[in-house]
Amino acid sequence: MKLLLGLAIGTAIGAVMQLGGASSYRKILGSLLLKDMTIIKLILMTIAVTTVGIYALDLVDMANMDIKPTYVLGIVIAGLIFGVGFAISGYCPGTCVLASAEGKTDAMFTLLGGLIGAALYAVVYPWLAPLISVSNFGEITLATVFHVSNGIWIAVPFSAILLLLIFRVLKDRYE
Amino acid sequence: MQDSPVLSWKVAGLLLGLLVVLATALVKPFGVSTQYVVTDAIVLHKAAPAATESNEYLNKYGEKSDWGIGYGWMLVFGMFLGSGIAAMATKRFRQRENPAMPAMWKEQFGDHKAKRLLQAFIGGLLLLFGARLAGGCTSGHMISGISQLTVGSFLFGASIFASGILTARTLYRKRASS
Numbered sequence: 001m002k003l004l005l006g007l008a009i010g011t012a013i014g015a016v017m018q019l020g021g022a023s024s025y026r027k028i029l030g031s032l033l034l035k036d037m038t039i040i041k042l043i044l045m046t047i048a049v050t051t052v053g054i055y056a057l058d059l060v061d062m063a064n065m066d067i068k069p070t071y072v073l074g075i076v077i078a079g080l081i082f083g084v085g086f087a088i089s090g091y092c093p094g095t096c097v098l099a100s101a102e103g104k105t106d107a108m109f110t111l112l113g114g115l116i117g118a119a120l121y122a123v124v125y126p127w128l129a130p131l132i133s134v135s136n137f138g139e140i141t142l143a144t145v146f147h148v149s150n151g152i153w154i155a156v157p158f159s160a161i162l163l164l165l166i167f168r169v170l171k172d173r174y175e
Numbered sequence: 176m177q178d179s180p181v182l183s184w185k186v187a188g189l190l191l192g193l194l195v196v197l198a199t200a201l202v203k204p205f206g207v208s209t210q211y212v213v214t215d216a217i218v219l220h221k222a223a224p225a226a227t228e229s230n231e232y233l234n235k236y237g238e239k240s241d242w243g244i245g246y247g248w249m250l251v252f253g254m255f256l257g258s259g260i261a262a263m264a265t266k267r268f269r270q271r272e273n274p275a276m277p278a279m280w281k282e283q284f285g286d287h288k289a290k291r292l293l294q295a296f297i298g299g300l301l302l303l304f305g306a307r308l309a310g311g312c313t314s315g316h317m318i319s320g321i322s323q324l325t326v327g328s329f330l331f332g333a334s335i336f337a338s339g340i341l342t343a344r345t346l347y348r349k350r351a352s353s
Contacts, residue, residue, distance in 0.1 A: 010253020045188025079334020089298025
């Protein structure tokens with residue numbers, strides 16, 4: 001049952017992302033070159049909706065939240081590595097799956113590289129443990145940092161700022 | 176050409192947001208990169224069970240009870256199906272002139288298929304190494320993490336864009352300066 005649910009939600013997510021252009025190399029590189037804001041707007045719009053949605057669910061105790069630990073050093077290094085891979089391939093771990101399904105062979109190579117990269121990480125994991133334990137602040141959110149008991153009080157203004165940003169501030173710059 | 180997406184970013188963002196909220200209500204927030212580890216664990220466990228079981232990381236993230244697939248893996252498999260169906264339904268399956276090469280890439284780097292595939296492969300390697308070190312990727316950290324207001328996810332998002340923008344500018348030097 002849960003497997004079928006995953007399949008159903010995943011199919012819907014995959015279709016929406018594909019139709020939204022998330023698996024397009026040109027759209028992703030356009031975002032990183034700050035010329036085409038489509039993908040940035042798409043991500044920020046998603047975050048704006050999801051933030052309010054999740055914290056509204058949390059009000060009625062229905063959000064199955066999963067807060068990841070904040071280990072500053074490890075996460076920043078990881079992000080810098082990820083960003084290089086993002087720009088070189090033009091995909092991310094999710095969009096290369098989508099693009100592979102569209103028959104794009106380069107995306108299939110990214111997917112394969114990803115499987116090997118994850119295996120490589122599994123091998124070196126014991127040696128990288130210090131990166132995760134140092135500067136680790138645990139499962140903190142903006143709500144816990146600012147001692148706000150109900151996250152919705154941050155979620156609503158945060159989403160409002162994102163909406164302002166995507167509808168009023170971010171503009172495409174074409175050559 | 177795939178000049179403009181079928182759905183605008185407004186509609187796609189709204190729908191995607193609602194789907195992630197639905198997933199969080201029913202099961203848990205949305206994430207992709209863990210499933211690369213799960214896939215590795217399944218394959219490696221078939222090939223070398225003892226070595227796989229003794230690997231601390233694969234043990235932690237694989238579906239260790241049966242070394243099989245779970246909800247999260249089916250979700251990613253669903254994404255594959257959904258994307259394929261959407262592309263075919265809108266007649267955008269295999270629409271590239273060369274399936275291995277985006278037109279924009281070819282314009283910058285020339286008609287070198289092997290070079291593009293190597294770049295895509297190395298890119299994937301770095302993506303997943305980074306995502307596993309961070310504990311999530313664009314979906315788990317950027318979308319689900321920031322939406323839960325997780326501090327580390329904001330850091331991850333900022334780091335991705337800092338290095339992604341720098342790398343893209345280096346790769347597309349001639350374009351970035353114009």
